[in-house]
Every structure is written in structure tokens, then in C-alpha cells.
Amino acid sequence: NAGVTQTPKFQVLKTGQSMTLQCAQDMNHNSMYWYRQDPGMGLRLIYYSASEGTTDKGEVPNGYNVSRLNKREFSLRLESAAPSQTSVYFCASRHTRGTEAFFGQGTRLTVV
Amino acid sequence: DQQVKQNSPSLSVQEGRISILNCDYTNSMFDYFLWYKKYPAEGPTFLISISSIKDKNEDGRFTVFLNKSAKHLSLHIVPSQPGDSAVYFCAASFEGAQKLVFGQGTRLTINP
Numbered sequence: 001n002a003g004v005t006q007t008p009k010f011q012v013l014k015t016g017q018s019m020t021l022q023c024a025q026d027m028n029h030n031s032m033y034w035y036r037q038d039p040g041m042g043l044r045l046i047y048y049s050a051s052e053g054t055t056d057k058g059e060v061p062n063g064y065n066v067s068r069l070n071k072r073e074f075s076l077r078l079e080s081a082a083p084s085q086t087s088v089y090f091c092a093s094r095h096t097r098g099t100e101a102f103f104g105q106g107t108r109l110t111v112v
Numbered sequence: 113d114q115q116v117k118q119n120s121p122s123l124s125v126q127e128g129r130i131s132i133l134n135c136d137y138t139n140s141m142f143d144y145f146l147w148y149k150k151y152p153a154e155g156p157t158f159l160i161s162i163s164s165i166k167d168k169n170e171d172g173r174f175t176v177f178l179n180k181s182a183k184h185l186s187l188h189i190v191p192s193q194p195g196d197s198a199v200y201f202c203a204a205s206f207e208g209a210q211k212l213v214f215g216q217g218t219r220l221t222i223n224p
Contacts, residue, residue: 004155031210040121042216043156043201050210058211090155094212097205098144098163101212103155 002026006091006104013081013111021076021107023091031094032074033101034058034066036087043090049074081111115139116204118215126223131189133218135202138183142204147176147187150199150217159200160187192222 007022025032034046035058045058049068063085065077074093078085088108094101117136125131133147143164148156162169162176162185169176175188189196203214 033212035214040216042118043203043214045211045213048211056211059213092155092212094210097210100146100158100161101203103148103157105155106153 004091004093004102004104006089006107008107009105011107011109013078013109015082015111017081018077018079019081020078021089021091021109022073023075023104024073025091025093025102026072027093027095027102028071029093029095029102030071031096031101032068033092033094034064034074034076035090035092036060036085037090037106038087046076046089081109083111085109086111114216115142116202116213116215118200118202118218120218121216122219122221124221124223125192127194128191131187131192131196131220131222133187133189133200133202133220135185135187135215136183137185137204139204139206140180140183141206144205145176145178145185146203146205146212147174148201148203148214149196150201156201189220192220194222194224196220197222 004025033048035043047066049055052071091104092101146161147159150156199217
């Protein structure tokens with residue numbers, strides 16, 4: 001049982017380049033989330049998807065887009081990367097309200 | 113606007129003693145609260161949760177207390193062990209929605 005799988009684990013981008021972070025879960029969870037973790041800032045919610053076909057902005061959505069491709073997959077796209085997007089990105093999923101979320105191992109992204 | 117706050121960036125505790133981690137929230141619509149533990153280079157892992165209809169929940173060495181009137185929750189770890197050294201995040205879930213918001217984290221160090 002893989003849980004939540006994120007790819008890639010590491011990435012270096014040049015300013016202005018684009019990329020998509022992939023996330024897949026095999027737990028049949030309804031909700032999926034993208035967070036970024038920065039020193040002193042904790043885990044900040046970028047976007048979330050309460051169910052297949054819906055997405056909503058979190059606390060820091062600017063510069064990002066998401067796609068809930070199906071129930072399993074939730075991708076995060078950076079259209080034009082900026083150094084301020086250097087961070088560790090975590091994907092998470094959970095079944096419903098009142099249950100815990102499960103996290104992937106993270107993607108460490110550096111924008112130079 | 114930080115809706116979930118952990119005001120202590122770090123905490124150092126002697127092995128065998130009690131560790132108390134604190135968390136404050138601002139939005140009275142939160143109805144489900146969680147604590148996560150995170151080791152370096154890993155994703156956060158779920159520890160314990162509490163619903164707003166309760167004021168205490170225990171799981172082994174971990175107890176979470178919720179004070180709704182003060183909008184405050186705390187995590188007690190008794191006795192503290194070296195393996196408890198990690199960053200601890202509290203999180204809160206919005207009533208009627210799937211949004212899951214985290215605090216900034218507290219780095220707990222257990223000294224032998």
C-alpha cells in the first residue's frame with residue numbers, strides 16, 4: 001500500500017521555467033491538498049480539492065494552478081517559476097471531514 | 113492572516129519529563145483539530161486528533177486538550193522520549209468544508 005506518492009522528489013528550475021508536480025493516492029480518498037513548507041512559516045495551504053471535479057484556493061495560491069485529474073491524482077503546476085517558489089511541497093489526502101490526512105514524502109524545489 | 117498559530121518555535125525537554133506543545137486558533141468555525149509530527153526529509157505523520165465536541169483525547173503517551181472558549185489546544189507527551197524529537201504541527205479543519213489549515217510548527221528536542 002503506497003499511500004500518497006509524489007514525483008519528483010527533487011527539482012531545480014530556472015526562473016521562468018514551468019513544471020508540474022504530480023501526486024497520486026491509492027486510498028480512495030475524496031479530498032486532496034497541496035502545501036508548501038518554508039522555514040518559520042509552517043505548512044501553508046496552496047490549493048485543495050474537496051472531491052473529484054472541484055478545486056479551491058488555499059492561503060497562498062498565487063503563481064500556482066492545480067488539476068484534479070481523477071479521484072486518485074491531483075497535480076500542481078508552476079507556469080513561470082520564481083525564486084520565491086523555492087520550497088518543499090507536500091501533497092496530502094484524506095477521506096472526509098473528521099479524519100486525518102496522509103502526506104506524501106515531499107518535493108524539494110529550488111528555483112534559481 | 114494566520115488562523116492557526118504555534119507561538120513557540122522551539123521547546124527543549126528532559127527525557128522522561130512532560131512535553132507540552134501549544135496551539136491557538138482564531139476561527140470559531142473550526143470543528144476538528146489534529147497534531148502531526150515531522151522528521152527531517154519526511155512527510156508529516158498523524159499523531160492524534162480531537163473533535164470540538166470533546167475537550168480531551170488520549171492515545172498512549174499522547175493527550176490532546178481542547179479549550180474552545182480560549183480557542184486553544186495543547187499536546188501533552190508523557191513521558192518524553194528521545195524519539196519524540198521532531199517538529200510538531202497542529203492543524204484545524206473548517207466546519208462544512210474540507211479545508212485543513214496548519215500552524216507554523218514547534219521543534220521539540222528531548223535531551224537525555
